[in-house]
Amino acid sequence: MLARTMAEMQAEGQTPEILFWVGCAGSYDARAQKVTRALCEILHHAGISFAILGQEERCTGDPARRAGNEFLFQMMATMNIETLNLYGVRKIVTACPHCFNTLKNEYPALGGHYEVVHHTQLLQELLQSGKIKLKEGGAFQGKRITYHDSCYLGRANDIYEAPRALLEALDADLVEMKRSRKNGLCCGAGGAQMWKEDEPGNKRINIERIEEALQTQPQAVVANCPFCITMLQDGLKAKEKNEHVMVYDLSEMILQSL
Amino acid sequence: MLSIAFFAAVLVLTGWFAYRGYARVWQNIHLGKAEPVEGVRAVRWRNVLLVAFGQQKMFKNWLPAVLHLFIYVAFLVTQIELLEIFVDGLTGAHRFFAPYLKDFYAFVISFIEVLSVLALVATVAFLARRNLLKVPRFWKPEMKGWPFRDANYILIGEIILIAGIFTMNGADSVLQARGAEHYPPAGPFAVSQWLGPALFGSLSTPALIAVERFGWWLHILTVFGFLCYLPYSKHLHILLAFPNTWYARQKPKGEMSNMPEVQKEVRIMMGLEPADTSPSGDLPLFGANDVFSLSWKNILEAYSCTECGRCTAVCPANLTGKKLSPRKVVMAVRDRAEEVGAAIAAGRQNRSDYNDGKSLFDYISPEELHACTTCNACVEACPVLINPLDVILQMRRYEILTQGAGPSDWLPLFNAIENNGAAWAMNEPRDAWRNQ
Numbered sequence: 001m002l003a004r005t006m007a008e009m010q011a012e013g014q015t016p017e018i019l020f021w022v023g024c025a026g027s028y029d030a031r032a033q034k035v036t037r038a039l040c041e042i043l044h045h046a047g048i049s050f051a052i053l054g055q056e057e058r059c060t061g062d063p064a065r066r067a068g069n070e071f072l073f074q075m076m077a078t079m080n081i082e083t084l085n086l087y088g089v090r091k092i093v094t095a096c097p098h099c100f101n102t103l104k105n106e107y108p109a110l111g112g113h114y115e116v117v118h119h120t121q122l123l124q125e126l127l128q129s130g131k132i133k134l135k136e137g138g139a140f141q142g143k144r145i146t147y148h149d150s151c152y153l154g155r156a157n158d159i160y161e162a163p164r165a166l167l168e169a170l171d172a173d174l175v176e177m178k179r180s181r182k183n184g185l186c187c188g189a190g191g192a193q194m195w196k197e198d199e200p201g202n203k204r205i206n207i208e209r210i211e212e213a214l215q216t217q218p219q220a221v222v223a224n225c226p227f228c229i230t231m232l233q234d235g236l237k238a239k240e241k242n243e244h245v246m247v248y249d250l251s252e253m254i255l256q257s258l
Numbered sequence: 259m260l261s262i263a264f265f266a267a268v269l270v271l272t273g274w275f276a277y278r279g280y281a282r283v284w285q286n287i288h289l290g291k292a293e294p295v296e297g298v299r300a301v302r303w304r305n306v307l308l309v310a311f312g313q314q315k316m317f318k319n320w321l322p323a324v325l326h327l328f329i330y331v332a333f334l335v336t337q338i339e340l341l342e343i344f345v346d347g348l349t350g351a352h353r354f355f356a357p358y359l360k361d362f363y364a365f366v367i368s369f370i371e372v373l374s375v376l377a378l379v380a381t382v383a384f385l386a387r388r389n390l391l392k393v394p395r396f397w398k399p400e401m402k403g404w405p406f407r408d409a410n411y412i413l414i415g416e417i418i419l420i421a422g423i424f425t426m427n428g429a430d431s432v433l434q435a436r437g438a439e440h441y442p443p444a445g446p447f448a449v450s451q452w453l454g455p456a457l458f459g460s461l462s463t464p465a466l467i468a469v470e471r472f473g474w475w476l477h478i479l480t481v482f483g484f485l486c487y488l489p490y491s492k493h494l495h496i497l498l499a500f501p502n503t504w505y506a507r508q509k510p511k512g513e514m515s516n517m518p519e520v521q522k523e524v525r526i527m528m529g530l531e532p533a534d535t536s537p538s539g540d541l542p543l544f545g546a547n548d549v550f551s552l553s554w555k556n557i558l559e560a561y562s563c564t565e566c567g568r569c570t571a572v573c574p575a576n577l578t579g580k581k582l583s584p585r586k587v588v589m590a591v592r593d594r595a596e597e598v599g600a601a602i603a604a605g606r607q608n609r610s611d612y613n614d615g616k617s618l619f620d621y622i623s624p625e626e627l628h629a630c631t632t633c634n635a636c637v638e639a640c641p642v643l644i645n646p647l648d649v650i651l652q653m654r655r656y657e658i659l660t661q662g663a664g665p666s667d668w669l670p671l672f673n674a675i676e677n678n679g680a681a682w683a684m685n686e687p688r689d690a691w692r693n694q
Contacts, residue, residue: 068654156512191632202579
């Protein structure tokens with residue numbers, strides 16, 4: 001079994017170290033599911049005892065809140081906090097920066113207090129403590145890659161170094177885009193844009209971003225967010241580069257190098 | 259004696275006009291809702307010293323930052339000379355500080371002169387950049403008309419001010435060299451010692467005195483005019499940048515403010531809290547549709563905006579041709595506050611039941627609000643810590659919660675979340691990926 005639920009573990013009298021918050025994209029989006037599985041495999045490899053909420057997990061409410069629907073956000077948040085507190089969850093890891101931001105910054109005001117880490121932070125921690133070791137000459141050694149800062153990990157939460165530390169550990173040749181870190185350009189999906197058509201304009205935001213990424217002549221574009229991955233991949237498709245340039249989540253790169 | 263009386267009269271008049279202007283801004287800021295000041299004092303000081311005083315965020319782009327710094331430092335240091343002008347104006351003295359400061363006086367004035375030359379270079383560069391170079395952020399639709407003229411008025415005023423300083427000091431330098439009565443030696447001044455003779459060396463002493471007085475009055479009248487003009491101009495940022503950085507929110511940028519009133523409703527609905535038995539009055543208003551439903555902080559920010567457009571220049575929606583411009587959102591808040599404030603001041607409306615048939619939605623369209631990706635690039639870009647995103651999100655809340663409107667594309671999203679607890683309506687269980 002790739003992952004057990006909190007309920008399953010509790011039935012066996014076990015308490016996991018950490019809860020893996022999978023999120024809607026990680027649960028349902030085919031591309032993001034790969035990231036979910038990769039992270040599970042890494043956690044198993046590192047011997048970390050973890051659980052998911054499974055069918056008890058709900059949308060954190062991030063897109064609803066940013067669309068303006070505070071009622072729906074409060075409903076989701078209240079139900080999730082009830083569940084998390086029932087299981088006595090202390091530490092949460094998630095592969096989605098939107099879930100990360102909401103759980104970490106917005107749930108405390110509603111009575112949900114947890115230590116929340118993004119999976120790139122946890123992976124960095126596992127590398128540093130030696131719980132995972134990357135093999136010499138891994139798949140990404142010397143590969144020319146560029147890294148896309150997601151807004152909700154970057155500007156929203158000032159996390160720029162953990163993902164880059166992983167790239168360094170992978171011995172990849174990181175070429176930064178002109179707009180990176182604090183000045184990173186959005187992929188176009190945030191603020192519930194993922195679920196709606198663009199407003200009238202002359203370009204899609206993901207095209208603007210992928211053009212910038214392609215200027216670095218990368219062999220791969222690396223991201224840390226399921227929505228960014230979708231947008232960047234769509235951009236590559238539109239540019240007919242999807243056969244030559246891959247979009248990876250950092251967990252997939254780590255898994256390939258274990 | 260006559261000139262002292264005249265100066266005092268001008269001073270009183272300036273004080274009156276300035277008071278009216280600034281009191282208006284103060285009242286308009288307080289049209290907003292109360293918002294408690296939160297956060298750490300040490301961080302506030304850090305923001306004021308580094309971001310406002312130290313212009314830390316300007317240096318993301320070093321060339322305009324250096325030019326802007328010239329004008330800014332010249333402005334700060336010229337206050338010393340201005341202080342002397344006040345003393346001279348009210349006592350009839352000439353260069354009151356000179357006998358006390360001796361050589362240091364010449365140094366201070368020389369320092370001001372060098373900075374004034376640098377400020378002049380910067381001002382001319384900025385005028386050229388605004389009017390000749392087509393820097394995109396200065397030519398967006400919201401910059402047409404008054405904002406465009408306002409920016410130029412300030413820069414031209416700057417040039418007049420500097421011209422006043424050098425006319426005054428230049429003529430004075432020649433008068434001092436001639437040993438004219440009432441013009442004791444106070445120099446030499448770095449720039450005027452040669453600029454003065456070059457421009458005015460051939461004039462007679464009475465003519466020189468007239469030129470010196472003209473420069474003196476030109477300088478001080480421009481300053482007074484500036485002081486009265488500020489509260490009507492984008493240039494108010496030179497004052498409000500300080501309180502604005504002091505009051506800047508310190509939460510992570512990703513955190514949206516909670517709505518306790520909605521939280522309570524939801525908890526009652528879910529049976530987690532007993533229902534309120536007190537009879538409810540008017541229908542509640544959620545989110546913001548006008549200055550009254552914004553926070554006073556949002557309005558302070560709007561008055562602190564100098565319309566530089568760094569927010570709009572990095573906005574992904576604006577960069578890709580969408581109508582949204584974060585700067586326009588901020589300018590709209592100020593314009594609406596002006597409109598509402600004026601109607602109340604004129605007695606046409608009351609604050610408690612204000613209704614002119616308009617709202618912020620007459621300034622900011624749903625199309626603009628819907629284009630935002632909440633990426634925080636605008637928030638990060640602002641050199642004085644204005645948060646345009648907060649206004650956008652409060653207006654989105656109004657649209658969805660109070661109006662029941664919003665993009666129809668979002669209805670399936672809301673339905674999926676409400677019915678399935680997921681952002682997409684899916685038939686399979688949430689953990690099906692475990693078994694695939």
